[in-house]
Every structure is written in structure tokens, then in C-alpha cells.
Amino acid sequence: MDSGRWFLVLPDSEQALTIARRVQPFVCESIAHASGRPWLMGCWDGDGIAVGSSDANRMAAIGTFSATEADLSRWAARADEPEPAGALHLIASLDGRVRVRGSMSGTHRVFHALVDGVTVAADRARTLAWLTGAPLDEGRLAVRMAYPQPPHPLEDTAVWRGVEALAGGSVLTVDPTGAAHVRRWWQAPEPELPLEEGAHALREALLEAVELRTRGGGVLGMDLSGGLDSTSLCFLAARTGAQLVTVTLRWAAAGNEDADWADRAAAHLPGCERLVYGPDELPPFFTGVGSLGDGRSEDEPTMSVREDAQQDAIDQELLARGVRLRLGGHGGDHVVQSPASYVHDLLRRSPAEALRNAMGYRARHRWPAAATARMLLDRTPYSRWLTAASDSLTAPPTDWPEPWGTSPRMPPWASGDAVAAVAALLRRTEAEPLDPARGRHARIHQAQTVGRLGRQMTMRELVTDSPFCDDKVIEACLRVRAEATASPWAYKPLLVRAMRGLVPDEVLTRTTKDHSGHEWFSGLKLQRPALAALAEDSLLVRHGLVDADPLRRALLSPQLSTVPAQPLEQTLGHEMWLRDLEAHPTPAYLLKEHHATAH
Incomplete structure (x- = not known):
């Protein structure tokens, strides 16, 4: 990750096409679902991403990781939830469903928000705040003034209204209708x-x-x-x-x-x-x-x-x-x-x-x-x-x-x-x-x-x-x-x-x-x-x-x-x-x- 890298993850739906058109002027790279609709959009380093595919499934790793494209293709074929070494985001498009997770530690975070009625995920909360015009949440900002540190789970929130942070060790799943579900993957x-x-x-x-x-x-x-x-x-x-x-x-x-x-x-x-x-x-x-x-x-x-x-x-x-x-x-x-x-x-x-x-x-x-x-x-x-x-x-x-x-x-x-x-x-x-x-x-x-x-x-x-x-x-x-x-x-x-x-x-x-x-x-x-x-x-x-x-x-x-x-x-x-x-x-x-x- 660096100061110029960012990405959005879009669901595999017609509604997401409007969002894709809105962000297109700011995008350096784009990767599609098997359907041809936009899946990953943003800017990233070529050596910091790998993508594997198998039929209608796709899986991408972004960050520092041990996985190869062959690994990702194999995991995509089986819809696995692997745990490769490194510090990374792991993003999947599985027969119309989107799955996104970051790291347990919080070095690679995931945020999500409703945009035009569908759930969009991103690696930066500020991207979603800009996209939705979300105002600051002064209460959540005040929490970050607490010292020595805010207690769990108050420190694990986004500071814009309507933008939600995925807790470390959790995974976000978005179905083709744009509905989102969150569950733990890390124990x-x-x-x-x-x-x-x-x-x-x-x-x-x-x-x-x-x-x-x-x-x-x-x-x-x-x-x-x-x-x-x-x-x-x-x-x-x-x-x-x-x-x-x-x-x-x-x-x-x-x-x-x-x-x-x-x-x-x-x-x-x-x-x-x-x-x-x-x-x-x-x-x-x-x-x-x-x-x-x-x-x-x-x-x-x-x-x-x-x-x-x-x-x-x-x-x-x-x-x-x-x-x-x-x-x-x-x-x-x-x-x-x-x-x-x-x-x-x-x-x-x-x-x-x-x-x-x-x-x-x-x-x-x-x-x-x-x-x-x-x-x-x-x-x-x-x-x-x-x-x-x-x-x-x-x-x-x-x-x-x-x-x-x-x-x-x-x-x-x-x-x-x-x-x-x-x-x-x-x-x-x-x-x-x-x-x-x-x-x-x-x-x-x-x-x-x-x-x-x-x-x-x-x-x-x-x-x-x-x-x-x-x-x-x-x-x-x-x-x-x-x-x-x-x-x-x-x-x-x-x-x-x-x-x-x-x-x-x-x-x-x-x-x-x-x-x-x-x-x-x-x-x-x-x-x-x-x-x-x-x-x-x-x-x-x-x-x-x-x-x-x-x-x-x-x-x-x-x-x-x-x-x-x-x-x-x-x-x-x-x-x-x-x-x-x-x-x-x-x-x-x-x-x-x-x-x-x-x-």
C-alpha cells in the first residue's frame, strides 16, 4: 500500500454500473467479474496484486503476500477461504457473490457503505465518504480523542455517518442484490x-x-x-x-x-x-x-x-x-x-x-x-x-x-x-x-x-x-x-x-x-x-x-x-x-x- 493506492469492490449487478461510471474518471485500473461488469476499480501497483480465475469465479490478493496466481485460481475454483502469509486484502467474486476481507491486525482494513442502494466495499473509508457525501460523525471522532486508547469495539469504527468499518478478522459478503452480510473468519x-x-x-x-x-x-x-x-x-x-x-x-x-x-x-x-x-x-x-x-x-x-x-x-x-x-x-x-x-x-x-x-x-x-x-x-x-x-x-x-x-x-x-x-x-x-x-x-x-x-x-x-x-x-x-x-x-x-x-x-x-x-x-x-x-x-x-x-x-x-x-x-x-x-x-x-x- 502507498499514498496513491486505493480500490473499490462492486457487486455483480446492473445497479453497480452507475457507481462504476461515477468513479471511472478517477480510476487507473479495473478488473471485471466473469459477467463483464466491473468488480475491482482503483489504482494499485502491478507487483502488489495477483488475480486468479476459474470459470465464473475470481480471486484477488492485494498487498504483500505469499500466494501465486495458480494458488488464487485453485482457491477460486473451490471457493476456499485461504489464509496466505503476508499482509493483504483477499477479494473474491464467486458466481455472482462478492467476498472481501482484510487482515486481523488492521493493517489492511475493509469499509463498506450503501451507495445507490447497493453495498460497496473499499480499502479506505474516505473513498466511500467522498462517494456518498457522508458527513463526519462527531461522536465517533470524539472517541478517538480518548486516551490511552479507545476500548474495543469503539476504536474500530469509521468517522463518517453511513460508512461502516469491518472488524479485524471479519469477512464481508455481498450478494447480487447488493445486500451485505458480515461474519468472523479469524479465531x-x-x-x-x-x-x-x-x-x-x-x-x-x-x-x-x-x-x-x-x-x-x-x-x-x-x-x-x-x-x-x-x-x-x-x-x-x-x-x-x-x-x-x-x-x-x-x-x-x-x-x-x-x-x-x-x-x-x-x-x-x-x-x-x-x-x-x-x-x-x-x-x-x-x-x-x-x-x-x-x-x-x-x-x-x-x-x-x-x-x-x-x-x-x-x-x-x-x-x-x-x-x-x-x-x-x-x-x-x-x-x-x-x-x-x-x-x-x-x-x-x-x-x-x-x-x-x-x-x-x-x-x-x-x-x-x-x-x-x-x-x-x-x-x-x-x-x-x-x-x-x-x-x-x-x-x-x-x-x-x-x-x-x-x-x-x-x-x-x-x-x-x-x-x-x-x-x-x-x-x-x-x-x-x-x-x-x-x-x-x-x-x-x-x-x-x-x-x-x-x-x-x-x-x-x-x-x-x-x-x-x-x-x-x-x-x-x-x-x-x-x-x-x-x-x-x-x-x-x-x-x-x-x-x-x-x-x-x-x-x-x-x-x-x-x-x-x-x-x-x-x-x-x-x-x-x-x-x-x-x-x-x-x-x-x-x-x-x-x-x-x-x-x-x-x-x-x-x-x-x-x-x-x-x-x-x-x-x-x-x-x-x-x-x-x-x-x-x-x-x-x-x-x-x-x-x-x-x-
Whole structure:
């Protein structure tokens, strides 16, 4: 996927011909049903799609995948529901019926809407919003202001009225009349494997995921941050013989070890070209805040506003060196280790081990004793927990575990209407958890959240992809007992064991993770004029989601350390997203001149 790729899936009906004629001026490619009517329409890379056929059936894979045209033809003939490795959309036309699915993780999403009385599917919600003229749903947009993240299933919605998002792991079927049906195709594997067996499975899944991305040849950009996730991918990619250009950032804070660990790893990667940036060699964080975007806004606000200008500069350097794809370790933190809530599940199987681990986490993170006990013993149903969360949206955030995850909070500058809208959505949501077990629910939710964030990275001019977000990699991690993947006394034990023998032992000994807090604060301070302009003319205020005075005080606070960082960054992302939508009512990716430039 990249910033110029999009597609629509049309049902095999006469009614869909009108829709096809409306979008035809924006289309680069089109593939027909066996009937000759349009089936797939849009713009895509030729090497990112494969199509197989058998009599009246068609099957297409779009993305990064292991399937061949012969595989797709065989599956089409049998109307199979295969699960090829990679990160992809799988779309079928089966004797008049259309079937569409994306990934479980959310890296490849599916949206659908009624257009002229028939259901049309797309890989981008914004395409359907543009096609139907759908207005924004302020309530769903307000949900995305909740931090640290909206709970399942509220984060898995589209922010336009009448546009629906397919839940990760679900499949959409559209019959010839245009009627739609949704059902689950993905089931979480049982967590049965001990560490050794699980590490072997994860190693094989990561090797396959990286090889899928290197098999096209050419030059690959690799993030070499110094962290264990991106470093592991660098060694796996080098193992395939790919030509690599690595990227390392040196942060300014005293004691930050990221670059030192990256240097240690690079010493074992002699064939790689390195790009190493010092603190003053890239645009500061938040550069461009307040300026109009380029029309590439995606389906929802992003958290990338902090580093967009910085990453654009890096991408241009990589493109100048012939890089065709960039790989990063995004998602590794959230996929290879379970959230600490697994101790709730473990207590039912092994009380002594659960209590020992819970006490270890409590000592490490300073959890209050009462909160730890509540988390271990809680039996609150998920729907009741959601209802209870609606009453604490404006309470101070907590630093200790809760039964089904951290209860969402709204920013202190959120309007009363925004808080009320989110509370109402929480109260009327009748949802089952992703798994009956608390820890399993948290693992799946965490994987899907980072998958959706990873999807946003694939929309850049130079695609940044992460093998950690592939379904097969996530499944390999989920098959491992949670207590083997996370511990208060070990750092990413599953990944360390999986990489043993592929990554030098010296590199696998890191047990810390650093941050770029110094650059965060200094970047915001440099952007005070732009922040002041945002505060005076905020679209969030106009939409009734934010109160002007509290927002102004936060953006212009002389003591930024007293302002909650994540909600501030999310708010800026929302503001810039709304401004880009207003400035570009027709998405840039629909314009053929944009597609020609992107390729």
C-alpha cells in the first residue's frame, strides 16, 4: 500500500454500473467479474496484486503476500477461504457473490457503505465518504480523542455517518442484490506453547514475513533504532542478501542509549549503508503544525503529526538512494509480549505463579496493593466495565491495572458535548470482549491497535512496513503462553529466544528502551507561534469537540511538562486532520496526477 493506492469492490449487478461510471474518471485500473461488469476499480501497483480465475469465479490478493496466481485460481475454483502469509486484502467474486476481507491486525482494513442502494466495499473509508457525501460523525471522532486508547469495539469504527468499518478478522459478503452480510473468519489460536516451541514458531513466521518483503529485490530502507525489534528485522533482512540502507537517530538527552546500541548492531552488518542523524540534522518535532496538509489525510487522525516532517526528510534521503520499501519495528513492543493483565488468567491456572508475577509487576511499577488485588480477583463482565468507564472519562488517569484494560480518559480541554457523546457510546455499546479471558482480550486488542497505526505508516510516499503486524506473526505470538512472553524480570523473552543464533548475542542483551522526550518539548516550544494560531482558530472548537479557553491554555502553557503529553499530541493530530479534510474535499489519492507522481 502507498499514498496513491486505493480500490473499490462492486457487486455483480446492473445497479453497480452507475457507481462504476461515477468513479471511472478517477480510476487507473479495473478488473471485471466473469459477467463483464466491473468488480475491482482503483489504482494499485502491478507487483502488489495477483488475480486468479476459474470459470465464473475470481480471486484477488492485494498487498504483500505469499500466494501465486495458480494458488488464487485453485482457491477460486473451490471457493476456499485461504489464509496466505503476508499482509493483504483477499477479494473474491464467486458466481455472482462478492467476498472481501482484510487482515486481523488492521493493517489492511475493509469499509463498506450503501451507495445507490447497493453495498460497496473499499480499502479506505474516505473513498466511500467522498462517494456518498457522508458527513463526519462527531461522536465517533470524539472517541478517538480518548486516551490511552479507545476500548474495543469503539476504536474500530469509521468517522463518517453511513460508512461502516469491518472488524479485524471479519469477512464481508455481498450478494447480487447488493445486500451485505458480515461474519468472523479469524479465531485466536489457543496459547498452548511453552517458550522454546513458541520461539521457533515466531522465528519461522518473522523469517517468512521479511523474505516476502525482500524477494522483489532492490534496495530496502531499514530502521536501526537500537531497539530490539527493529534491530532483529535488520539482521533478518541482511540474511536474505538484500541491499540495505539503515536509519539511526541520535537523541539529545544525556544517557540515551539508542544510538549506542544501534552502533553495536551495525558493527555486525558490514554490508549496509548507514544514515545517522544527529539532534540538529532533521526538522524539529512538530515542524509544519498549523500549515495546510498535502491532501493525503487518511481515514482517521494520526499520532504522526509530531514526526511527519522528520520522516519526510528521511524518506527523501532513502528515495534518493533507490530505496523501494522501508521496514521498521513498529508493533514489536505490543505483539511479542503480553500485557501484564495476563496474571488475571494465570491466577485461574497457576495461583502461586500468578501471585509471584503480580508482586513483581507491583514492585516494578508501584501498583497500589488494593488495585492489584482488584485486578486479580475481578469478575466484572465486559459490557458492565464499558458502562462503568463512561462515568470516569474526566477522572484523573490511573497508573495501575484495571480489569479489562486502562479505562479511557478524555483530555482536560474536551468539551462537555464531546465527553457526553463518548459516554453515550460507551453505555449503549453491547459488545463481547475479543476473548473471554482478560489477558487474551488485551493481547488481541493491543495487536489490532498497533496494526491500525501501522496501516497509517503504509500511506506515506515511501511505504514503511512492519512484519510484526502480519497476522501470521501475531498468531505465532498468541500461540505462546502469556507468562512465557512477558515477565517483570525479563525483557521480551520470546523475541530474544526466537532471534538467538540470528542476531548476535551481544545485541540481544539490551533490556532498556529510551525515548525522545527532549526533542518533544523543544519541538513544541519552537512551534509556539503556530500553536497560538491554532488556538485562535481551531476546527475542533468549531466542531464542538473542544473548549477554546482550556485548549489555548494547554497549547501556550509556559510549563509544557504539566500538560498531558499524549492527549495534547492526539489533539494536534485531530486538528491537522480536520484542516486537511477541509482544504482537500477530494482525496489526493483519487487524483490521477497524484498517482502518477507517487509512482
